Amino acid sequence: MTPPHRLRLPAPGGPPLRGHLPFSDAPGVPDPIEVNSRWLTRGGRPWFPVSGEFHYTRYPAREWEEELLKMKAGGVTVVAAYVIWIHHEETEGRIRFDGDRDLRRFAELCARHGLDFIPRIGPWVHAEVRNGGLPDWVLARTDAPRTDDPAYLAPVRTWYEAIAAQLHDLDRSKGGPIVAIQIENELYDQPGHLLTLKRTAQAAGLSAPLWTSTAWGGVQLPPDELLPLYGGYPETFWTEADGGWPDTCRKHFFFTHQRDDEGIGADLRPTTVRGGDPDALADRFPWATCELGGGMAVAYHRRPQVDASDIGALGLTKIGCGSVWQGYYMFHGGTNPPGELTPLQESHATGYPNDLPALTYDFQAPLGEYGQYRPSYDELRLQHLLLADFGHVIAPMESALPERRPTGQGDRETLRWAVRGDDRSGFLFVNNHQPHEPLPDHTDVTFTVEFPDAPPLTLPTVPVTVPQGAYCCWPLRLDITGLRLDWATAQPVCTVDDGSGRTVLVLAATDGIAPELALDARTVAAVSAPSGEVAAVGDRILVTGLRAGTDALVEVDTADGGRAGLLVLDAATARTVYRGRAWGAERLVLSDGGVVFDAHASEVRVHSSAPEPSFAVLPALERAPVVAGATVKETADGVFSRYTVVTAGDGDVGGAGGALPVALVRASGEAPVVARGVLGRASVPADAYFDAVAAEYHVEVPGDVPPGALL
Incomplete structure (x- = not known):
């Protein structure tokens, strides 16, 4: 006989603390953002943000708009992005914001489509980037980076001023999308330096209603100056290859009121760090997150595979634990830009414990390196639809755990x-x-x-x-x-x-x-x-x-x-449900492919590789939608109306589809003798090895393949 599952909810513990934090929105905004000790509010109503990380410098600028619309359709309301210094100023004095580095255009596109924006301005960001994002020339002039060393702060000040110039007039006072700014990343025992960086950013002209910091690993923060944000991953690439599944990941699949994850980035954390008091932060700040694992990167020594259910279960469990802000890293993958002077990924060559791929930063994210949809996108969208309608109800609710628990x-x-x-x-x-x-x-x-x-x-x-x-x-x-x-x-x-x-x-x-x-x-x-x-x-x-x-x-x-x-x-x-404004009303759309709602173009776009894409709509349309070069058949699908797109002649609405001819040119040779690098972890073999013994294939690609068809 199964024992009863019983829980007594405690009596309300009184109102949350208010007015104890120095965060304030711009005067006169119609929906002021505020934070109390238990949740956030916007326009006086409880607010449950959903943020997703997307690194603009790791994705082609020509495709940013469609990818942001995909994120929005997936329930993301806030786009977060590291502003990676070495991507913008690899050579001292040559700060680039052109092309794929156009920070301002990326922020403006967020605003255009009703998405909030959080620049994570570093200067050290980690992000699996060379030097954690610090340019080589910065490290060459200081023996004490990430401190108040004047030789370090001088270029940081110039860098912050360059960011502020790009984001000028995009703050909340001008109707802009910036709702928060993150200072630094994973800095555990330098609260004074974190405060210096915040004041430096403010002096440069940056402003936001919220200033945040990562808070895992027993971080020490300047009192009440930065909103602590937490994380949790289903797997790790940074632990030992033979260490099994880390306990620090396992705990995220239990309901608990422990916010900290001491495992994130632990291979880079000094062992002498004195931890802060997590309970003190929990009494003064709500449980907000910025790095729930939307996937996981791979290193040469450890290549974890993350399933959609791992990501979905972790996300839903965090809501049950008490999260009032679901923040995902990564929500959208990308590709490292080629460096002009050096490779730009984290590697043994720069003293990191992990050799990561030179180019790919796919992260097994809900939206992949090339914008491809993954099943985890559907798992998370299901939860985000819930938060869109009921997040304001859930946010003030306290989490209670049963007496009989693991x-x-x-x-x-x-x-x-x-x-x-x-x-x-x-x-x-x-x-x-x-x-x-x-x-x-x-x-x-x-x-x-x-x-x-x-x-x-x-x-x-x-x-x-x-x-x-x-x-x-x-x-x-x-x-x-x-x-x-x-x-x-x-x-x-x-x-x-x-x-x-x-x-x-x-x-x-x-x-x-x-x-x-x-x-x-x-x-x-x-x-x-x-x-x-x-x-x-x-x-x-x-x-x-x-x-x-x-x-x-x-x-x-x-x-x-x-x-x-x-x-x-x-x-x-x-898991095929989308909701958005379409054909003049708020509607549900069922689609096995991706759906974006583009209000500015007055379009609904379906991303599908099916020969005859179909989607179902509730409420039904007065007439079948028009698709250029195709006819649309309407049938009933329960209480929905289903529309199937049938191409005319040789037209292709759904994408190229089909398999391309692949021929083996050379079989692979013997595996290399493993070389050991930092912390004794396996290093990537030299390029000459791959040139000599890696398998080689010939893929025959037609000359008339439409853009995106090979993804």
Whole structure:
């Protein structure tokens, strides 16, 4: 018999601290950004940002706009980017902001499409860049970089002034997109220097409502001057090749209130660092993140593979732990620019413990090195849609952990769950996934959540099995335009008007867990379901046996005369959901390919390699959309209208598709004798080895391949 899963939410602990931090927005902005000890607000409303890292200097400028639109469609609301000094000023005095280095244009494109921007200005950024981003000539003139050494601060001041000139009039006071600025990176025991850098940046003309710093590794920060940001990765390239899966990664798949991750960048951290007090920061600052692993880079000595479920489970678990800002590194991969004087990647040649690829910085990110979509993009978009609609509700909710929880990081037998809640409602989070070490099925599971000012909820009515690999979030007493949903064993995705005046809550079923909807009968006048059973049980109306899919719309007339709906999509279909303004209204779009909503061009663009791309829309369009060079067929797909694009003649709307002829020219030779570099880690063999013994293939590429078709 499975022990009961019970949690008593604590009584509210009083209001958060306010006014104790020196952060302030520009006077007169219509949506002032503020921060208290537990969450952020914007325009007086709780604000749950979603930030994603995208390095403009690692991507072609001609494609920035489309890639930013992809990020926005993926639920990113804030774009973060390292401003990598050595990419801009490899040669002293020749500061370049042209082409792929055009910082101002990148920030303006963010603003054009309603995305906030965070420049992470260093000067040391790490980012797997040569010297952590410091130009060689800077290191040549100081023996004490990353300190208040005047020989170091002088070029830093000039560099900050150059950044400020690029971002002139793009601050919030001028309606610009800059909501925060990060100072330095992973500097653990120099709080005075961090404050010096902040004051230097301000004196150069940089301004933002928030000033931030990375806070992992027991960082010491100048008191109340920088908002600490945390991180957590599902895997690491910087640990030993034979060290197994690090405990510092394993802990991110448990619900915990520990914010710090002492493992990030630990191979570069001085062993003499005296840590700060994490509890003191937790009492004064909300739990915000900037480096949740959107993937992971590879080094020559260690090449981890990260799955989409690793990224999705980590992200959802952090929300359950108490995060009020989901920040991902990387969200978009890229390619290192070729250096004019030296290679620009982290390597043994510059004293780093890791040899990284000279060019690729793909990072296995949700959007890859060439803009390709990965399954992790769909996993995260599902969560970001939830935050877009309900983040303002979740952010003020405190995280509570059950009394019976895992006894340590080796515990795979205890179900991992938590609740974000207030005195009457909340969200229940479950994670039964972690990399490398599968977790078992948990049978006969029910949950009882006790609230301070409302009756407890015990759900579901019939115990379920939480299958291996599942992770999900269930609503508890969620209000939807007059309807109260006491619970659902399906994850809220977003809401949409179905075109008839009915507000529909879209939910995502979890594979292996039957959807059960429990409606507060006092809020319901009538209810109908297309499948399963609708039954009154006490003061609730239960909908059970519903077959999840595009037709699984439970229609509700509410007691106050309104109309609501609950649409339960199966897990696979839910991961094809996009929401954006399209064809004059807010709509859901289902697509196996990528979708971007370009308001300025009044276009919806579908990125698909299918011979006949299709997408489904809710609410339906008055007429089928027009696609140049093709006809569009309309069919019903449950409550959606599906549109299939059929090309005319030899036209190709979906992309080149198909395989290219590949011929082996030379088979690979013997593996090299491993050379050892920094910390005894394997070094990349010399180019001559690859020239002599690497396999060689000939790929026949047609001359008329359209741009992007080979990605």
